[in-house]
Amino acid sequence: MERTGSNAVGFRPLYRQVYDTLLRRLADAVWQPGQILPSEGVLAAELGVSQGTVRKALDALTADSLLVRRQGRGTFVAEHDDKQSVFRFFKLRPDGAVAGTPTSRVVSATEAAATLDERDRLALLRNARVVRMERVRALDGRPCLVETIAVPATLFPGLAAMELPNTLYSLYATRFGITIATAHERLKAIALPADKAELLGRPAGTPVLEVDRVAVDLEDRPVEWRLSTCLTEDIHYASVLR
Amino acid sequence: MERTGSNAVGFRPLYRQVYDTLLRRLADAVWQPGQILPSEGVLAAELGVSQGTVRKALDALTADSLLVRRQGRGTFVAEHDDKQSVFRFFKLRPDGAVAGTPTSRVVSATEAAATLDERDRLALLRNARVVRMERVRALDGRPCLVETIAVPATLFPGLAAMELPNTLYSLYATRFGITIATAHERLKAIALPADKAELLGRPAGTPVLEVDRVAVDLEDRPVEWRLSTCLTEDIHYASVLR
DNA sequence: GAGTGGTCTAGACCACAGA
DNA sequence: CTGTGGTCTAGACCACTCA
Structure with a gap:
């Protein structure tokens, strides 16, 4: 690692450079999800910085939920396909009690020319x-949403022909080396369109929640656009503000 | 500060104890919003710990957006009434471009016996x-939501008779010493009720977003329940998932 | 220039997991 | 018992602000 010295402009902390170096390796899938990283001491020696500096970078990556640290065991690449982690990006909850795991039924999956909206959202x-892809998701056995998902074909070759799992994002990570870092959602209340009424088993015109999501990867590239239409009669969208 | 030694159970890091100590002073309004705190060195000497330990506690409080640290100047109690901070808890944005500041018109403000729902949400x-309180809020001059706000009368004596500012949470902090730390929101799409249709200037039955918010203070007590009914025709609710 | 927070280091010891 | 991350310390130097 290079010290920046007292440059007039463009000062960049050492631990930030370490952060970026490790982030690059994660983005390039040098270390796979679930895999253990070298210990702090080893990384420090390799990068030529102190253990404390490596620690600060590792802590930052952990705060961004890209790593998981376990005292006495080691530092691991985060896996986001655990039961509790399904809900990182799935914010619908039954009104009453705790949520069971959501299930999915794929309606269609095809490759096609991008529409104007898709090019806009995905910067294509x-x-x-x-x-x-189009699918219907259910919570506790009852259909709760229908969604259309679009991803760039160049980034996900062969995806249309695959068996699609319930948690798409772990498939993106394991099969295509693409990690979803954050997602930006825009919520609106709309009247349920006729073409989706049948899939959800509710009359057209019912007030429903429309969630427009663009998901970006570690390098901040938009890699998925998802438009979900959600029933919210016995379900709600949960959001925590800090 | 007390070291915990090697107790079999109940280990509590020093910096956590410092965190709690400082949090208590903030909760008790020993330091007012905007006020500067003693420097790291002074706090370290006072509490009998190293500067690094104080720093870790201060960094944690900063991460929880209770403090603001400015290099070369000092550490300050966060103020959440700045222009950009209005939007910490206000998630509605115009579809097109950047948002102007929201404005408010108070419809009513009275003290009354708590309803069942209010007792439930506020643990009364x-x-x-x-x-x-009931008010209508507008964005860029156009009404966007109507909301009913309920707070425990014992915590906010005399509030009903006050002139209510646009940003209630800064009033809570400055006049009543109550700081809102987080808010939990539940979103649903519903049909606009007749009694609110007039206030918003839209026909009853229009799909609208209902936001049910419980705000809690630094000690995790629920201190405000707010039910907002929002138009989302040219506006959306923005949410970022990490 | 004095004082603040920000970075970086080196080393000690503690808590935890697993062989 | 060994190796891991977690905590705590002390001190050096850097970047920023303001008088």
């Missing part, structure tokens, strides 16, 4: 192609 | 009283 060029 | 006893 003209003539770009996407893999477009 | 029977016969408890609340201050209940």
Whole structure:
């Protein structure tokens, strides 16, 4: 690692450089999810910085939930397909009590030319192609939402022909080396459109929650656009503000 | 500060004890919002711990957005009435561009016996009283939501008779020493009720977003229940998932 | 220049997991 | 018992602010 010295501009802390170096390895899938990282001391020696500096970078990566640290055992690449982690990006909860695991039924999955909206949300060029998926999700056995998902075909070759698991994001990570870091959602209340009424088993015109989500990867590239239409009669969308 | 030694159970890091000590002073309004805290060195000497330990506690309080640290100047109690901080708990944004500041028009403010719902949300006893406020908020001059706000009357004596500012939470902090730490929101899509249709200037039955918020203070006590009914035709609720 | 927070280091010891 | 991360300390130097 290089010290920046007293440059007039562009000062960059050492631990930040370490953070970026490790983030790059995570983005390049040098270390796979679930895998253990070298210990603090080993990383410090390799990068030529003190253990405390490595620790600060590791703590920051842990705060961004990219790593998991376990005292006495080691530092691991975070896995986001655990039962509790399904709910990191799934914010619908039954009104009454705790939620069971959501299930999915895929309606269609095809590759096609990107629409204008898709190109806009995913920052794609003209003539770009996407893999477009439609599915219905259920909570506690009752259908709760229908969603259309679009991803750039170049980033996910062959996805349309695959068996799609319940948690898409772990598939993105394990099969395509793409980690979803954050997602930006825009929520609106709309009247349930006729074409989706049948899939959800509710009359058209019912007030429903429309969730427009763009998910970005570790390098802040938009990699998925998802438009969900959610029933909220016995369910709500939970949000915590800090 | 006391070292815990090697107790079999109940180990509590020193910096956590420092965190709690400082949090208590903030909760007791020993230091007012905007006020500067003693420097790291002074606090370390006072509490009998190292500067690094104090720093870790201060960093944690900063991460919880209770403090603001400015290099070269000092550490300050966070103020949440700045222009950008209005939006910490206000998640509605115009679809097109950047948001102007929201404005408020108070419809009513009275003290009354708490309803069952209010007692439930605010963890109040029977016969408890609340201050209940109703107001309409506008964004860029157009009405966007109507909301009913209830707070325990014992915590906010005289609130019903006050001039209510646009940002209630800064009033809570400065006049009543109550700091809102987090808020839990439950979102649903519903049909606009007739009694609120007039206030918002839209026909009854229009799909609207209902936001049910319970805000808690530094000690995790529920101190405000707010039920907002929001138009989302040209506006959306923005949420970031990490 | 004095004082503040920010970074970086080196080393000690503690808590925890697993062989 | 060994190795891991977690805590705590002390001190050096850097970057920033303001008088």
